[in-house]
Amino acid sequence: MEDKVIIITGGAGFIGTNFVRMISKNALDSKIIVIDLLTYAGNIENIKDLIDSKKIIFIQCDISNTQKIFDIFDQYNPEYIINFAAESHVDRSILDSRKFIETNVLGTQTLLEAARRNWTVDNGFKDDVMYLQVSTDEVYGSIEKGYFTEKNPLDPHSPYSASKASADLLVKSYFDTYGFPAVITRCSNNYGPYQFPEKLIPLIINNIVSGKKLPVYGDGKNIRDWIHVSDHCNAIIDILNKSNSGETYNIGSNTEWNNIDLVRLIIKVVRAEMEKNDGFQKYSKFSPNEITENLIEFVKDRPGHDKRYAIDSTKIMEVIGWKPKIFFEKGLRDTVHWYLSNQQWVKKIVSGEYKKYYKQMYERREVLK
Numbered sequence: 001m002e003d004k005v006i007i008i009t010g011g012a013g014f015i016g017t018n019f020v021r022m023i024s025k026n027a028l029d030s031k032i033i034v035i036d037l038l039t040y041a042g043n044i045e046n047i048k049d050l051i052d053s054k055k056i057i058f059i060q061c062d063i064s065n066t067q068k069i070f071d072i073f074d075q076y077n078p079e080y081i082i083n084f085a086a087e088s089h090v091d092r093s094i095l096d097s098r099k100f101i102e103t104n105v106l107g108t109q110t111l112l113e114a115a116r117r118n119w120t121v122d123n124g125f126k127d128d129v130m131y132l133q134v135s136t137d138e139v140y141g142s143i144e145k146g147y148f149t150e151k152n153p154l155d156p157h158s159p160y161s162a163s164k165a166s167a168d169l170l171v172k173s174y175f176d177t178y179g180f181p182a183v184i185t186r187c188s189n190n191y192g193p194y195q196f197p198e199k200l201i202p203l204i205i206n207n208i209v210s211g212k213k214l215p216v217y218g219d220g221k222n223i224r225d226w227i228h229v230s231d232h233c234n235a236i237i238d239i240l241n242k243s244n245s246g247e248t249y250n251i252g253s254n255t256e257w258n259n260i261d262l263v264r265l266i267i268k269v270v271r272a273e274m275e276k277n278d279g280f281q282k283y284s285k286f287s288p289n290e291i292t293e294n295l296i297e298f299v300k301d302r303p304g305h306d307k308r309y310a311i312d313s314t315k316i317m318e319v320i321g322w323k324p325k326i327f328f329e330k331g332l333r334d335t336v337h338w339y340l341s342n343q344q345w346v347k348k349i350v351s352g353e354y355k356k357y358y359k360q361m362y363e364r365r366e367v368l369k
C-alpha cells in the first residue's frame with residue numbers, strides 16, 4: 001500500500017479509527033483521506049492528532065451524498081477505497097431501520113459509482129486500484145453447529161444485517177457486471193479500544209464504572225466469535241496487498257464465547273484491574289469487592305436475536321497467509337485497561353444522545369426473574 005491515495009470512510013468510528021491509526025504509521029508515502037459524517041458513533045477526537053500533524057486529510061461528508069462524493073473522487077483520484085462507514089448497531093436498526101438503508105445501502109452504491117466513474121479507462125479499469133467493502137459475519141445469519149464459509153448463501157435476520165447483505169450483493173454485482181475491482185470482507189465481533197459503549201464489552205465495563213446493573217439479553221446463551229480489532233485491521237491490509245478482485249473473505253478468530261460467560265469474565269478482569277491500580281478506583285462508583293456477578297440482570301431478549309455466529313476463516317489463512325495474533329484473554333485485559341485509563345474519552349461520548357438511547361433500550365426493558 002505504498003505511495004497510494006487511500007480513501008477510508010467511517011474513519012472516526014471504532015474500527016475505522018484503529019485502521020486509520022495503524023495505516024498512518026505503516027503507509028508513510030501514501031495520502032490518506034478520511035471521510036466521515038460524524039454521527040453519534042463517530043468521534044473526531046480519535047484522529048485529531050493525525051489531522052493536526054497532517055498525516056491524514058479529514059472530510060466531514062455523508063457517503064450517500066452523490067455530488068460531494070463525486071467531487072472528492074475527482075479531486076483526489078483515489079487508488080484504494082476502504083468502506084467502514086455504516087450504521088452499525090443491531091438494536092438501533094430494530095428501533096428505526098431507515099438510516100441503515102440510506103447509509104449502508106445507498107452510501108455503498110454512491111461509493112461504488114464514484115469509483116467506477118473515476119477508475120474507468122478505455123479498456124476497463126485503471127491498474128492497481130481496489131474497492132474493499134467491510135462487511136460482517138452477521139450476513140450469513142445464525143448457525144447451530146459448524147461454520148459458515150464464503151460459499152454459504154446470505155440469510156440475514158436483523159435490519160442491520162439485511163442492509164449489510166444488500167451492500168455485499170451490490171458490490172458483487174459491480175464485479176459481475178462491470179468487472180469492477182472489489183473485494184468483500186466478513187468479520188466476526190470486534191473488540192478493542194475506541195469502541196462506542198453501546199456494544200457489549202465497553203457497555204459492561206462502563207456500567208461497572210458508572211455503578212449500574214449489567215443487562216444481559218434473554219438467557220445469555222447467545223454465542224459470538226470475538227476478534228481483536230487490530231487483527232481485523234491487519235487482515236484488511238493483507239487483503240489489499242495480496243488479493244485478486246472479486247473475492248470474499250471471512251475474518252474470524254475461532255474464539256467463541258456465550259454472552260453470560262463473557263460478562264462474568266469482564267467482571268473478573270475489571271475487578272482485578274481495579275485492585276491492581278488504585279488510580280482506576282477513583283472513577284468507579286463501586287469498590288472492587290462490590291464488583292461481582294450479583295450486578296448481572298437478565299433482561300427481555302432482543303427480538304429475532306441470532307443464537308450463534310460462527311465463520312470458517314480457512315480461505316484468508318491459506319490464500320492470503322493471515323492469521324489472528326491476539327489471544328482473547330490478553331486482548332480483553334488490555335481493552336479493560338484502555339477503557340479504565342481513558343475515562344475522559346468515555347464520559348464525553350456517553351453524554352447527551354447516548355443517555356437518551358440507553359434509557360430507551362435498557363431502563364424501560366422488562367427484567368427477567
Ligand SMILES: NC(=O)c1ccc[n+]([C@@H]2O[C@H](COP(=O)([O-])OP(=O)(O)OC[C@H]3O[C@@H](n4cnc5c(N)ncnc54)[C@H](O)[C@@H]3O)[C@@H](O)[C@H]2O)c1
Binds near residue numbers: 012013016038041088
Ligand atoms: N464492530 C464490529 O464488531 C463489526 C464486525 C464486523 C463488521 N463490522 C463493520 O465494520 C464497519 C465499522 O464498524 P464500527 O464498529 O467501527 O462502526 P461504528 O458505528 O463505530 O462507526 C461507523 C462510522 O461510520 C460513520 N458514518 C455513519 N454513517 C455515515 C454516513 N452516512 N456517511 C459517512 N460516515 C458515516 C460514523 O460517524 C462512524 O464514525 C461497519 O461497516 C460494520 O458493519 C463491524
